[in-house]
Amino acid sequence: MVFKIVERRELNSIEFEIFVEAPRIAQKAQAGQFVILRIDHNGERIPLTVVDTEPDKGLVRLIFQVIGKSTAALAKLQTGDSLSDLVGPLGKATEIENYGTVLLVGGGVGIAALFPIIKALKAVGNKVITILGAKNKELLILADECRKYSDELYLMTDDGTLGQKGLVTDAMKFVFAKEKIDTAWAVGPSPMMKFSTLAAKKAGVPIYVSLNPIMVDGTGMCGGCRVTVDKKIKFACVDGPEFLGAGVDWDDFSNRMKQYRDEEQIADTIYKGGMPNGKA
Incomplete structure (x- = not known):
C-alpha cells in the first residue's frame, strides 16, 4: 500500500506541510498522537505528530522541519508522489476535558x-x-x-x-x-x-x-x-x-x-554530495 501526497506547501525556507491519503489513520487519530513514515523501503523512520485530519476525505495533515538527510529527502517530494509506509496513530492521545x-x-x-x-x-x-x-x-x-x-x-x-x-x-x-x-x-x-x-x-x-x-x-x-x-x-x-x-x-x-548527532551530520553531508571529512 502506498500513501499518496495530495497536497504540499512550503511554509517557509525549512518547514513544509503535506496532506497524505491515509483513510484509516484519518478516522482514528486524536490530538497528541503521531505517525511514523518512511519515504521508501530503505528510508529512516520519521515520527511526526498528526496536525489535523479530514476523515471525510481520508487525509492526514503533517508538518515537518528539515533538520537532516531524511527530512531533506521528504521535502523534495511533490504533490502526486507517495510514501512507502505510514503507520499510526501511535502514542497516547492528549487527555481532553474541560479543565477551565x-x-x-x-x-x-x-x-x-x-x-x-x-x-x-x-x-x-x-x-x-x-x-x-x-x-x-x-x-x-x-x-x-x-x-x-x-x-x-x-x-x-x-x-x-x-x-x-x-x-x-x-x-x-x-x-x-x-x-x-x-x-x-x-x-x-x-x-x-x-x-x-x-x-x-x-x-x-x-x-x-x-x-x-x-x-x-x-x-x-x-x-x-x-x-x-x-x-x-x-x-x-x-x-x-x-x-x-x-x-x-x-x-x-x-x-x-544528542546521542547520534555525529552520525546524523555525516549522513547529511554525504546526502548533500560532500564527504564526511568536509572535502567536496
Whole structure:
C-alpha cells in the first residue's frame, strides 16, 4: 500500500506541510498522537505528530522541519508522489476535558504538534490562552489557525519581527501574573519545554510536555525512545508522548537527543554530495 501526497506547501525556507491519503489513520487519530513514515523501503523512520485530519476525505495533515538527510529527502517530494509506509496513530492521545482555563505554549515546529491540542481543548469548552514563539516572523507558523481556537493569543519572536521580542517564558510569567491557569501544555525544543516547566512549576501550575526522542518501531519494542520520568524509565512511543514536565529528567533527555548527532551530520553531508571529512 502506498500513501499518496495530495497536497504540499512550503511554509517557509525549512518547514513544509503535506496532506497524505491515509483513510484509516484519518478516522482514528486524536490530538497528541503521531505517525511514523518512511519515504521508501530503505528510508529512516520519521515520527511526526498528526496536525489535523479530514476523515471525510481520508487525509492526514503533517508538518515537518528539515533538520537532516531524511527530512531533506521528504521535502523534495511533490504533490502526486507517495510514501512507502505510514503507520499510526501511535502514542497516547492528549487527555481532553474541560479543565477551565488552560495555557498552551508552542515553540518553533512544535507549534504544529500543539495545534490539535488547542483545537480539541477549545471544542470541549476550555478558556484557551495560547503563546507561540519562534526565532523570527518567518518561522512562526500557524498563528492564524491557533488564533481561531484561542481566547487570547500571544506571539513572541527572538528578534521582535512579529509580536513581542522575547521568549515564551516571558509571556508565561505575564499570563500567570494576571490569570489563574488550571493546566498547561508546552511543545517545542527541549530547552524551551524545560524552562516552560520551571516557569509553570514556580506558578504552581501542572504542565504537560510532548517528548520527541529517537524512535524506531513506535510500539515500545526497541526501547530507542526511552526517557526518564519520575525516576522511572518510560517509552515515549507508548507511555507518551505527553508527560508532566515536572517529572522529566531534562538533562538525561537532552543528552539522549544528542546521542547520534555525529552520525546524523555525516549522513547529511554525504546526502548533500560532500564527504564526511568536509572535502567536496
